[in-house]
Amino acid sequence: MSYETLLYEVSDYVLTITLNRPDRLNAFTGTMMNELIDAFDKADADDDVRAIIVTGAGRAFCAGADLSEGTKTFDFAARADRPDKQGTPQRPDGGIDYSHESVRDGGGRVSLRIYECLKPVIAAINGAAVGVGATMLLPMDIRIASSDARFGFVFNRRGITPEACSSWFLPRAVGISQALEWTYSGRVFPAQEALEGRLVKQVVAPDALMDTARALAREIADNSAPVSVALTRQMMWRMLGADHPMEAHKVDSRSIYARGRMQDVKEGISSFLEKRPPVFTEKVSQDMPDFVPWWEPRPYK
Known part of the structure; x- marks a missing residue:
């Protein structure tokens, strides 16, 4: 490029x-x-x-x-x-x-x-x-x-x-x-x-x-699920401006609920129990939870 x-x-x-x-x-x-x-x-x-x-x-x-x-x-x-x-x-x-x-x-x-x-x-x-x-x-x-x-x-x-x-x-x-x-x-x-x-x-x-x-x-690249990393990055940065921990509880709960049913979680647990490196297959481009983006757009006005 x-x-x-x-x-x-x-x-x-x-x-x-x-x-x-x-x-x-x-x-x-x-x-x-x-x-x-x-x-x-x-x-x-x-x-x-x-x-x-x-x-x-x-x-x-x-x-x-x-x-x-x-x-x-x-x-x-x-x-x-x-x-x-x-x-x-x-x-x-x-x-x-x-x-x-x-x-x-x-x-x-x-x-x-x-x-x-x-x-x-x-x-x-x-x-x-x-x-x-x-x-x-x-x-x-x-x-x-x-x-x-x-x-x-x-x-x-x-x-x-x-x-x-x-x-x-x-x-x-x-x-x-x-x-x-x-x-x-x-x-x-x-x-x-x-x-x-x-x-x-x-x-x-x-x-x-x-x-x-x-x-x-x-x-990071070898050991962490890319979708989980993407969610974590946005959760951490955006909560810096939250006015109450309840805002974090809301997004934490949605994220855990959504991710808990996914294949990456099964792989993360299996690889840990089997003492092997994980092979995460879910993609940021297509497997982000449907509540994302949970934040509102902020136009320059």
């Missing part, structure tokens, strides 16, 4: 998506936004993908937005290369129509697509992850960093504010105080501080990064 800004490689049920603009430190562009969304669309539709690793080519994971437009970088109305091509977000009275599609932040579109993903997502952070390079990590499930990695929520230092839905994701990942300190200051910090602040699960030597990420992906 060919992309301009990404590499997309599937091997033994594991998809590796590599941000591939090494000469630009994998800086984020409108093309990269569209290609990442498309890559996650393809991954969800492909039953040969049971886990996803996202990493970067070269020295960086992603050094943030491509600043080649200079001072126009974040002035979307002034840019000629806007990826959305949706027209001018203007009300009849001359004010800004903030609900217009063209107002939407590109990093947020990517974060929302990752959030909707049905496959587990592992970040293998090989180098600098700054700006959108840091915020796009937040909806990924497990983050592993090279000791060479650096992180920075640098938005306030550029005169803008955090994006890519990070005001929702970051405090949930690291707590409100840590989230505010990192975003207020905008400073770049090392992998060890990211570990201590709970932004990443593990810090490893650079040459061990991909092997560590692949071992984790293999643990």
